[in-house]
Amino acid sequence: MSAKILSGTETAKTIREELTVEVAELKDKHNVVPGLVTILVGEDPASQSYVTAKNKTAKALGINSEQVTLPVDTNEEDLLALVEKYNNDAAVNGILVQLPLPKHVNEAKVLDSIDPNKDVDGFHPVNVGNMVLGEKCFLPCTPHGILELLQRSGTETSGAEVVIVGRSNIVGKPIANLMLQKREGGNATVTLCHTRTKDLAFHTKRADILIAAVGVPKVITGDMVKEGVVVIDVGVNRIGKAESGKAILAGDVDFDAIKEKAAAITPVPGGVGPMTITMLMKNTVQAAKMANGLL
Ligand SMILES: NC(=O)c1ccc[n+]([C@@H]2O[C@H](COP(=O)([O-])OP(=O)(O)OC[C@H]3O[C@@H](n4cnc5c(N)ncnc54)[C@H](OP(=O)(O)O)[C@@H]3O)[C@@H](O)[C@H]2O)c1
Structure with a gap:
């Protein structure tokens, strides 16, 4: 027997087509454009390529996407302040802090500081708890x-x-x-x-x-x-x-x-x-709908 190949590339393409329609409808019917911010600290090549791919995909779907790159020596306080700024920015529906963070930054503290309603990575304890309970949440x-x-x-x-x-x-x-x-x-x-x-x-x-x-x-x-x-x-x-x-x-x-x-x-x-990146987009669209009372 030779296995059927489960192509994430193909399945992701189908889901992205569905999301493109959804994003266009949000704009046409409700004047809502989902917004995503990705924050990268440092220059790890794998992380850079992941963040670039996420922003490129978001833009292709019609999502407003901003990529913030900070120097590797950015201190925890400044990073927390930046997250707080985006927590309070109504145009931003999703905040993603690319992991891993440099060792001098407390990763859990940073993830906990993201508004659970904007936690499109699904890593905040509130979303993890709701997932375990089978309640509505952002899935990782x-x-x-x-x-x-x-x-x-x-x-x-x-x-x-x-x-x-x-x-x-x-x-x-x-x-x-x-x-x-x-x-x-x-x-x-x-x-x-x-x-x-x-x-x-x-x-x-x-x-x-x-x-x-x-x-x-x-x-x-x-x-x-x-x-x-x-x-x-x-x-x-x-x-x-x-x-x-x-x-x-x-x-x-x-x-x-x-x-x-x-x-x-x-x-x-x-x-x-390819499925991972696509689900980030799905979560961002979900976040925009939630923020505008459409879900
Ligand atoms: N495609 C994607 O979108 C995507 C997303 C995330 C991760 N990944 C990839 O998936 C892989 C796993 O990532 P992760 O972050 O989940 O891993 P991780 O945090 O490194 O954890 C690895 C897990 O595998 C277990 N393990 C390691 N060697 C083992 C062995 N020989 N036998 C049994 N268990 C073993 C470890 O057990 P202990 O707990 O006992 O140490 C640990 O639980 C990596 O290659 C990563 O790059 C891909």
């Missing part, structure tokens, strides 16, 4: 993108054995939570694995849906999955440089081996990555 972008990919590809989650490898706050923990919610796209039986898991392969082999968010290239090998599994590979690992200077990327799963056994699999690149 990568897990949200995974849900959309699964739903739009017609993957049945109800009653499925979902095994997640990785327990980070931005991917593993929230996707585990969302998959077990009592609602469409959830209702799964969830196992969450990490470095202390005894016999990782025992768990991964049971998976109907396997989600890898590990950060170790090809750590999930062909012999660790069963026939017919649906694999979502969140990993983005830079494993070298092409002659062009472009980074060569690999996922957390051994794509070539697993695609022969899986029913469906996301590629890296072109899988979860």
Whole structure:
């Protein structure tokens, strides 16, 4: 069997087309233009490329997007003051502080300072709490993108054995939570694995849906999955440089081996990555609607 490729690029394109229509309607009918601000501290090349991609996508959809880049030695007080300024700016619906922040800045304190109604990354404790309770909130972008990919590809989650490898706050923990919610796209039986898991392969082999968010290239090998599994590979690992200077990327799963056994699999690149950015746009449009009493 050769797996169906779950293309995040294609699914993201469809969602972006839907959002473009939604943004145009907001402007035509309500004179509302969603506004997004991204704040980058320092010059980390990966963070720079993520922020640039987010702004480019926002602009392409008709969202007002502002990119603020601060020097790496920016102090916490100044960063908090900037967030506060945007918290009070009615034209700004979404505030995104690109992580990681430099070590001298308390990341949690900065994330907590963002108005939960503008927290389009879905990292504020209020949004995390509401997510766990199954209440209305901004869902974190990568897990949200995974849900959309699964739903739009017609993957049945109800009653499925979902095994997640990785327990980070931005991917593993929230996707585990969302998959077990009592609602469409959830209702799964969830196992969450990490470095202390005894016999990782025992768990991964049971998976109907396997989600890898590990950060170790090809750590999930062909012999660790069963026939017919649906694999979502969140990993983005830079494993070298092409002659062009472009980074060569690999996922957390051994794509070539697993695609022969899986029913469906996301590629890296072109899988979860484009979905993450698109969900940020979806959250920004949602924030603009909420701020204008339209949701
Ligand atoms: N495509 C996207 O949009 C997107 C978004 C976010 C992240 N990513 C990528 O996804 C990957 C994971 O990122 P993250 O931020 O979630 O990761 P993270 O914070 O680095 O956490 C990695 C998790 O994997 C676990 N782990 C590491 N090695 C393991 C092993 N050999 N066996 C079992 N578990 C292991 C760790 O366990 P412990 O907790 O025990 O240490 C930890 O829970 C990275 O490659 C990142 O670049 C992609």
